[in-house]
Amino acid sequence: MLKHVLRVIALLVVVAIAGIIYVAWPDKAQVPFDQVVGRRPSITDSRIQTIPTVKVADVIGWQGNAAPFPAAGLKIQPFAANLDHPRWLYRLPNGDVLVAETNSPPRKGGGITGWVMGKLLGKAGAGGASANRITLLRDADGDGVAEQRHIFMTGLNSPSGMTLFEGQLYIANTDSLVRVPYADGATSITAKPELVVKLNGGGNHWARNVIPNTDGRTLLVSVGSSSNIAENGMDAEKFRANILQVWPKEKTYRIYASGLRNPNGMAINPDTKGLWTVVNERDMLGSDLAPDYLTQVEFGDQFGWPWYYWGGYPDTRVDPPNPQLQQYSKRPDYALGPHVAALGLAFANDAKLGGQFARGAFIGEHGSWNRKPVSGYKVVFVPFAPTGFPLPNAKPIDVLTGFLDADGKAHGRPVGVITDKTGGLLVADDVGNKVWRVSAK
Numbered sequence: 001m002l003k004h005v006l007r008v009i010a011l012l013v014v015v016a017i018a019g020i021i022y023v024a025w026p027d028k029a030q031v032p033f034d035q036v037v038g039r040r041p042s043i044t045d046s047r048i049q050t051i052p053t054v055k056v057a058d059v060i061g062w063q064g065n066a067a068p069f070p071a072a073g074l075k076i077q078p079f080a081a082n083l084d085h086p087r088w089l090y091r092l093p094n095g096d097v098l099v100a101e102t103n104s105p106p107r108k109g110g111g112i113t114g115w116v117m118g119k120l121l122g123k124a125g126a127g128g129a130s131a132n133r134i135t136l137l138r139d140a141d142g143d144g145v146a147e148q149r150h151i152f153m154t155g156l157n158s159p160s161g162m163t164l165f166e167g168q169l170y171i172a173n174t175d176s177l178v179r180v181p182y183a184d185g186a187t188s189i190t191a192k193p194e195l196v197v198k199l200n201g202g203g204n205h206w207a208r209n210v211i212p213n214t215d216g217r218t219l220l221v222s223v224g225s226s227s228n229i230a231e232n233g234m235d236a237e238k239f240r241a242n243i244l245q246v247w248p249k250e251k252t253y254r255i256y257a258s259g260l261r262n263p264n265g266m267a268i269n270p271d272t273k274g275l276w277t278v279v280n281e282r283d284m285l286g287s288d289l290a291p292d293y294l295t296q297v298e299f300g301d302q303f304g305w306p307w308y309y310w311g312g313y314p315d316t317r318v319d320p321p322n323p324q325l326q327q328y329s330k331r332p333d334y335a336l337g338p339h340v341a342a343l344g345l346a347f348a349n350d351a352k353l354g355g356q357f358a359r360g361a362f363i364g365e366h367g368s369w370n371r372k373p374v375s376g377y378k379v380v381f382v383p384f385a386p387t388g389f390p391l392p393n394a395k396p397i398d399v400l401t402g403f404l405d406a407d408g409k410a411h412g413r414p415v416g417v418i419t420d421k422t423g424g425l426l427v428a429d430d431v432g433n434k435v436w437r438v439s440a441k
Contacts, residue, residue: 026053028372029287033337036291037395041335043310047286048317056369057377057410062432066411069402070438073354076400079139079426079437080146084131086428086435087207088416090162094185095421097137098152098162099428099435103130104206105158105174132156134171136187137435144424144437150187153180161209165219165248172208175201177221177246197246197253199223200239203232205262205280207343210246214273219246221253224262228283229306229318241305243277243297259303259329265345265363265416272388274298278342278363279332281309283370291335292342294361294382294390304329334390339368340376344417344428348381352423353399353440360384362399362425364414377403379414379427379438400427400438 027047035042070076080086080099088100106129134153137146153159153171161172169182171193178193199208205224213220225241226232243263245256262280269276275297281290282305290309307322308314311331314321336342344364348357360383365376380396403412412432420426424439 025049025051026055026372027286028053029338031288033375034395036288037335037337039334039390039392039394041291041310041337042288043290043313044286044288046289046315049284049286052284053287053370053372055372055374057367057374057404057408059431060405060409060411062411062434067402068400068412068414068436071397071399073441074399074438075441076436076438077144079144079420079435080137080149081434083135083433083435084133085128085430086135086415086433087430088160088162088209089418089426089428089435091418091420092164092184095139096185097139097146097418097420097426097435099135099137100159100162100416101131101133101135102156102158102160102207103128103430105130105201107203130158132158134159134162138187139420142422144422144439146435148187152187153189153193156193158206160207161211161222163210163212163219165212168248170196170210170219170248172210172221173199174206174208175199177208177210177219179248196248196251197221199244200226203227203236205240207264209264209266211266211268213245213275214268217247219248220244220256220266220275221246222260222263222266222277224260224264224280225305229315237306243275245299256299257297257301257303259301259305259308260297261305263297264343267345267347267361269296269384269388270347270349271359271384271386272296274388276345276347276361278336278345279303280341280343281338282306282315283339285315287371288338291338292340292365293332293336294334294342294345294363295330295332296389301330302328303332310335334382336363336365336380336382336396337375339371341366341368342376343415344379346417346419346425348419350419350423351425353425353438356383356397357381357399359386360390362417363396364417364427366413366415366430367403367410374404374408377401377410377413379417379425399425400436403429403432 203226
């Protein structure tokens with residue numbers, strides 16, 4: 001009789017646990033998305049996940065003449081096609097466009113975590129080897145299509161950000177900042193890259209970016225964290241989750257700003273001359289947290305990672321805690337919504353897309369994996385006031401959608417965004433293997 005009772009109790013426990021798992025996993029959004037967007041987003045209680053919600057759009061690519069959907073008053077055309085995972089773009093002074101064809105470097109480590117990560121990257125269209133190449137695209141006749149294509153540089157290591165500074169082209173590899181001499185109009189560079197500084201690589205968030213600082217002497221380099229919330233210890237995060245300030249002549253650097261889990265896109269605000277960035281926030285707190293964000297960054301800023309998010313909300317998973325940091329964690333300026341994977345950033349000062357896109361920031365949202373329903377997978381525009389900050393009640397305006405089909409499968413995924421020499425917007429689509437051009441009708 002006792003054995004029978006114990007078996008019944010055990011069965012009830014199993015059923016109860018199964019019910020809890022069924023209800024709690026996968027986690028689903030409980031707050032309307034637009035409430036977790038803007039200058040004052042709704043920050044709800046976290047729902048910590050032991051088993052992560054995984055919802056990634058299967059990749060199907062673009063078929064025939066299919067293309068993303070531009071906002072009213074805009075049109076779209078392919079600027080270049082048949083590229084190999086194009087992620088980042090840079091416009092040279094003569095109007096030529098450099099595109100980094102790149103992907104994550106080989107990841108070390110195996111086990112269940114490595115297996116899951118490999119499956120996830122493959123499902124998201126990022127499982128292939130990196131081309132480690134920069135290609136030059138030239139639209140000589142100005143028709144919005146690059147009729148010339150040249151292999152500009154090879155032999156790099158998962159390159160991403162590119163910038164010209166004092167006659168040299170700087171390239172941000174995953175593990176180093178390097179430079180080569182540049183001559184205007186060149187269609188290839190064969191010089192061996194010179195090491196400027198080493199960057200810590202490995203783990204997650206492999207892409208680095210680089211832009212000139214407004215002081216005219218230094219460069220700013222973004223380096224994302226190697227993990228979600230420093231679960232491998234802070235020693236593994238040395239000089240990561242930071243924006244670094246680099247002195248290229250002296251080949252030295254320091255931390256410019258910290259607590260930024262994965263800053264990628266960086267740009268100088270044309271009105272204030274201040275640095276802005278977009279940041280990917282942490283995973284596995286539920287489908288409503290934490291919002292990715294757009295923010296101004298000043299020297300010495302600390303945005304809280306891994307201990308805090310959105311200006312001081314504690315992440316109780318991080319051990320040991322850091323209570324002294326809470327009051328110093330800076331609140332970001334603008335929430336973009338949870339898990340959108342904001343990567344690309346470009347201000348609109350050179351764009352000619354019409355009045356509603358005259359002042360503000362274009363943002364490439366690569367798309368979520370840890371949210372149900374999915375978020376991101378589009379290009380948005382955040383309107384700014386003349387003061388140099390987002391309008392008080394502004395919501396993001398969709399610029400380019402349609403990267404997902406009616407069944408939720410991905411034609412492509414937007415990443416880097418820049419303006420071209422005639423005021424169009426170029427968008428790197430790493431899954432669709434294209435660069436799109438958006439212009440006014």
